[in-house]
Amino acid sequence: MFKAKIFVNYKPSVLDPKAEVIQNTLARLGDDNVQHVLVGKYFELLLSGDEAAVRAQIDRICDTMLANINTESYRFTLEPVSDAAVAE
Amino acid sequence: MFKAKIFVNYKPSVLDPKAEVIQNTLARLGDDNVQHVLVGKYFELLLSGDEAAVRAQIDRICDTMLANINTESYRFTLEPVSDAAVAE
Amino acid sequence: MKAAVLSFPGSNCDADMTWAIGDVAGQAVKLVSAQATSLAGFDCVVVPGGFSYGDYLRSGAIAKFAPIMPALKDFAAAGGYVLGVCNGFQILTEAGLLPGTLQWNTSLQFICQPTPLIVANARTAFSSAYSEGQQITLPIAHGEGNYYADDATLAQLEEKGQVVFRYAENPNGSRNDIAGLTNARGNVLGMMPHPERAVETLLGGTDGLGVFESLINAMKGAPADVATRTFA
């Protein structure tokens, strides 16, 4: 069993309206030492299977579903987890 | 200058319709080895200041803006970054 | 014209679209479940607005895996007319039938209001009933209608005249004020404004009729520049 930790972020060239609003709001509220804001999505998936297959599967799931390849890129890490940990 | 990596997740008891829909769709598409899906938010902030102040500031920003304390919990890590890295 | 209006779980403008095409424009129209797998026998397919699968991941991101989608792609590839409105537009971009992406409105707020548009290209199957440069008013109702495509894609869209509708006052941050566009071949149109909400005087205007009227004319094989009102 693996736990995949997946990060989906906007590509740097794409203007992200959410990040803009957060940064502007922070500045207005006095948090003007915040110089950059990135808003991403984070997913955790628990999957069974052998590692190579799971890696390929996650790439496919990200490419087709979790990320919009026009505007977003993704990266992920994979950690083995014991079935006991899953049940918790 | 620090880079804060902030993870915001639903508290475990809170219903997350997003995760439900993703998991159901994956199962329907044949990815039925995916046993659990967690959908979270991920933020990166670049901030200047001394570490203790920045930590307190991030707590405040998370409590009031980035996380909904009624339904979500958050955690973050802080790494020093050189100003050169920031410019990149 | 025989139109199919697709209904995904969470679609909520499907009945409105059926009403506009069937009851108002007087055409044959059928609601087709997204669980279906065939679109045989239809001249035109409409992907309506709403919140397919809750729009929970990104708008349209789950709908593109619905059982009907392979048939829709085949239909479009064969040159069939496909109209996507609002969530339908989002689904078509997610499915790769139209270029670009619809991002959050710059205000991060859902916006519902009548919105003036300029007809940027009146030579398409979806806009021949309008005249080029004509200003019309259609309602918008969306949170994610901010059209994004990279510079190269945008340049190509402009060069090929794929932009069909532009906002006269940009409400959501769309690049080049794009409110509606076609694919390169011109048989698939996506638009954020709702033409089906502007087909009756009682409800505030009939500027949306032109979209349906254009399609009917295209179906008849009429020359694209004929703009006779066949119904009102």
Add this chain to the structure above:
Amino acid sequence: MLQRELSPDQIATEKPYLGLGLNEDEYDCLTTLLGRRPNFTEVGLASGMWSEHCAYKYSKPVLKTFWTKNDRVLMGPGEGAGVIDIGEGKAVVFKAESHNHPSAVEPYQGAATGVGGIIRDIFSIGAKPIALLDSLAFGDPKDPHVRQLIDQIVAGIGDYGNAIGIPTVGGETRFADSYARNPLVNAMCVGVMDTDAIQRGKAAGVGNALIYVGAKTGRDGINGASFASAEFSDDEAADRSAVQVGDPFMEKLLMDACLEVTREHQDALVGMQDMGAAGLVSSSVEMAGKANSGMTLDLDLIPQREPEMTPFEIMLSESQERMMLCVKAGHEDEIVALFKRYDLDTVVCGRVDEGHQYRLLHRGEVVCDVPVAVLTDEAPVYHQKGVQPSRLQQPAPDFEPGVLSLLATLRQLLADPNVADKKAIYRSYDAQVQTNTVLGPGADAAVVRVRGTHRALAMTTDSNGRYLYLDPEIGGAITVAESARNLVATGAEPLGITDCLNYGDPTKPESFYSLAESAKGITAACKAMNTPVISGNVSLYNETNGEAIYPTPMIGMVGLIEDLSTITTPAFKQVRELIYVIGETGPDFNGSLLQQVTTGAVAGALAPFDLTQDAATQRRLLAAIRQHLVTAAHDVSDGGLLVALSDMAIAGGLGAKVDLPLPAGWLFSETQGRFIVTVAPENQAAFESAMGDDAHLTGVVQPAVLTVATNDQTLTVPVHELATINEEALPCLLK
């Protein structure tokens, strides 16, 4: 938060019920009714069912005084929603619900689930929801906490209605300091159905199946009903755990599926009810109670989102988007199959029994075995005595506006958030989905066409806590009368009302006085306007640190338009049309917006007004509108005549030249019973003879400029200047 499974004897000594909202007398009463000490689950069920939310234990004596029936009412209070006949075989179904406490704690989800809950009430009757309205009250938007509440609450309401595809067509937003920490979030839903398909929430017929459908049950909102009925203090943070999350996608599937059941499986369906306050227990036991049945449920069959839930948790969870159906034995499979098609969790979880016991099984044990009536009919009812608050015993002297500048005061009022254009709020609501919205937000009332008929329904929500604070009885009457005026101004005949009664702690005699007195005013006005109360909801304990909100009954009223061509809006239509003021204007400044804005508070005695005369004026005006004699109509409310004139001018982009032979200050008086209308010159004689003495010709529509003459001042101002003030005020305050 849970006290797991104390024994009946431990419960008697350790009194965990106090933390669940039951007091010692109520516990003793429960013990007496059962003839034994209740177990933990039973105590929990009683705490939910005997809460104000479910049992109306304090408000029932007041609610009994409401006028609930005329010849058009098909179903009055008592079911999920009320039903009124609108002709052509159709009926309108409507109800309002408050979600004040959940929204104060978790504004986004609190507001969203309020909308979700009221929608379920409508489709549980078998009606298709066609419109939503909201009624919101906030503190001063200059307060950042208030701004955040507004932001989140408006987003929660919008997101739910937008996603499920029911247009939010109207509402109201009020501002006063008394709501700063205790916002009011009331939502109303209107549905339409065939008169012969009315569904009731009952479980009858021994052996018939109880079917659970919808979202899985989680540990969210447990004991929300008793929580909603408890007052706030500032250290509420500890309670912020098990927030309910709304899932409009799930609810859309549930709604479509339930409507399909009522449409196509009427022979199989016995009854249907949504799971609202006190979740599974209230829906099931009320269904048993209404049919005088017994019932057994097997809790192991209930779909659960979390492991190891106790019977108490399962029964009192307020997880959203769940329904309970009673289906005839033998038809289970057909109904389960239907829901499965919509991808909904569905289980047969129990049966109707002989006798009158309510029985719950869990892991092979009977965890509850009590007479149904103990949880329903036998719930305690308290007959409180009210005491007139001291501020009413010796009211302050009448407020006199003194010398004021017409223009400066007008500007001030147009920029006040109560009068300001609310587009910044309602723009985030989809007002047109379903393509029936003739008039959306922005008119006096919303108007929605009824497909398949020649009719339309007009609807409005109104409240005015300022008036009730000064006089609950007169204020209650004003709220109803003003709702009716809003409908009449669009050309609709008022049909009936729903209400949300938002008040403070009913155990305080002064609070209870406000509740009881306002019910008198509401009843008197309902009779005068011929608008019975067909449904409603009570929200008490709206207090922060012991301080109650203004007593604020919210009235949701629905009216009927029989001819679509008579729908009328406030906008001036054409230059040279005649402007009439309908009704008399007096020096009525106590409780007025002018008083609030210029002094920062309201005080003084509220002037009585003549309901009979108001109703007669409304009837005459409606008749004139129906004869196409009126081109624009607007009721005169907050801010008085000059604000109303400005509204009409701004909406139409036209000016007016009027002569009002009154002291200038009176242009801001809030005398009841007035309208401003325009009439085409050729209809002058016909209109005047229709209206008689009520109508006062005061001027004409002119281009672009508002010109007003009074006894002692004149005013000339470009309309676009007024429009800018009115439109920019709220966005600016909310920034």
